[in-house]
Amino acid sequence: MNDPEMVVSAQALCRTFGQVKAVRDVSLAIPKGTIYGFLGPNGSGKSTTIRMLCGLLTPTSGTATVLGLDVRKQAEKLKQQIGYMTQKFSLYEDLTVQENLRFIAEVYAIPGKQRRVRVQQLLEEFDLQEQRKQRAGTLSGGQKQRLALAAAILHEPSMLFLDEPTSAVDPQNRRDFWETLFQLAEQGTTILVSTHYMDEAERCHQLAILQQGVKVADGSPQALGRGINVNVVEVTADSANQVRQAIRSIPQVSSVTQLGVRLRVLIPKELQDPAVMVKQVLQQNQIVAQVDQVIPSLEDVFVAVTELQAAEGEAA
């Protein structure tokens, strides 16, 4: 039934909390060694889906296997083989860096000598050697995040779940963090990472865009860009506001996003020569502007699919 090559395989996962449908019919197939991204705003069901795949939440309906283990029935067995980095820092703030790692190593029952070696190795690898005797609560955001990742991979899991790991971290630390993720993926670890940063999503091998608990699109970032049913026209002008008003008057335009002096205009693919159409409208309004059709970025994809979803939601 499940493709053996797939580390994560989920069919129609649903989860409701009371009246709220947090996750609706999410199906996933994640091959080994990939970095798979969950992109979506807060409340889109990223954390809930991750928790279901870890065996922490029971799905209301639907099935999922991770590493060939059923998340409903074999959750305990699964826990030996997966690592989970929670959204909120969840190590003990009143223990030191080293004590935290030692505790985790003991809980995973790593034997004595191996345990010391592994903790030492992680302290060096994650640049925490100097902070080893420091309480975790006093670490900086970046240090906490490195410690949390070190703890999550301490028992060398073959599948790693990261729930918004970089939300409290500066750009340099984020870059380093992603380097580590790529190294882990090269060694064969499958990684599922949730984020609301476009640049991070763009780094993923594959990603799913979640919106209000529904998976609205998935695929590689490039494929997603090709696959959307809008064209992107970029308008560069001095008076962005006027341009925006002018373009808003075109009924077919589905979205206008401003980036500094540039405006990204999303126009459904059915319309031929979108750039020409935009130019005509601007000329009618006596606005001088540079107009080009460009390759869709991931952000355009995100805007396009989430707006489409919202529109469908209203229609329904």
Place this chain on the structure above:
Amino acid sequence: MNSLLRIFAIMRKELLQLSRDRLTFGMIVGIPFIQLTLFGYAINTDVRNLRAAVADQSNSHLSRELIADINASQVLRFEHQVGTAEELEDLLDSGQIAIGLYIPEDFDRRVVARERQAAQLLVDGTDPIILGVAQRLTSVPMSFDTQRMNGPAENLLEVHNYYNPERRSAINIVPGLVGVILTMTMVLFTAVAIVRERERGNLELLINTPVRTTELMLGKIAPYVVIGLIQVVIILGLGWLFFQVPLRGERLDVLWASLLFIATNLSLGLFISTSAKTQFQAMQMTFFIFLPSILLSGFMFPFDGMPELARNIAEALPLTHFNRLIRGIVLRGADLQSMLNDVLALLAMMVIMLSLAIRRFSKRLD
């Protein structure tokens, strides 16, 4: 093997966290000191229906009338009829009665002669309230007294105070405090133990590891068992130092009774911890247990003096049983075998609470 490693890992972690939590650490030592100095005085009150036994060696018309009169006063409730004074002492030792009435063979002659007291009240004097009751009994008007003889019966009953000849109230308070302090600290510490991890977000990480529920519970309980024993030593040590409270029973019995009671309280705390949503809720629930424990367990008021409903509630509280055990061992030199019922009651409560706690704790978030 792995299981043991994980239990020890959790124990070590708990101890490390405890040593860094100065408030809790202060409570462990501070509470015994403060309570011991606070509860210097006992609260006297009117009591009825104290459990009693009678050894009537005279078995005469007069002696039966005396028993009937005391019965009519409702202060004592005779539950046992025995033959000798030694048997009365045994009943006192095991805590089955609070007062024994001994009527000697020559009772009738003594009543008539009125040279010395005609009968004896053997009293568990460790509880000053019971001692007071006995003193008052000596002045209860006896019917045969007024009808057949002239003058009051001042010399009819002699009070024989067992275990506490100096009539000090501290002697009863100090062993009682052991239980009160253990209830207060042990339940509270464990009640917040799991809720705290949940509140701080640690639990989400912990339940995603292979640690088993039983391992988690045992690892969390174990450090506090040691802490509880330290408290027992502090309280009894201070009681001996400041109030000259003796230890008449075996130390080993004290150890076993304390261990059992500590484990029961910790299990109760864990159960609260799995039910409460916040640390504040856990504390509220702890006080919900703590208040009736103090008031109904026999620590403040003699158990036998309470109305039936209160006594039934008290039987469900671990502290009631422990108070009987610890007072029996420390003050009367009794051993655990003679108080098996209370031992079994504590054991049952512990098993029930711990299994409920383990059952209620889920390694899932839903």
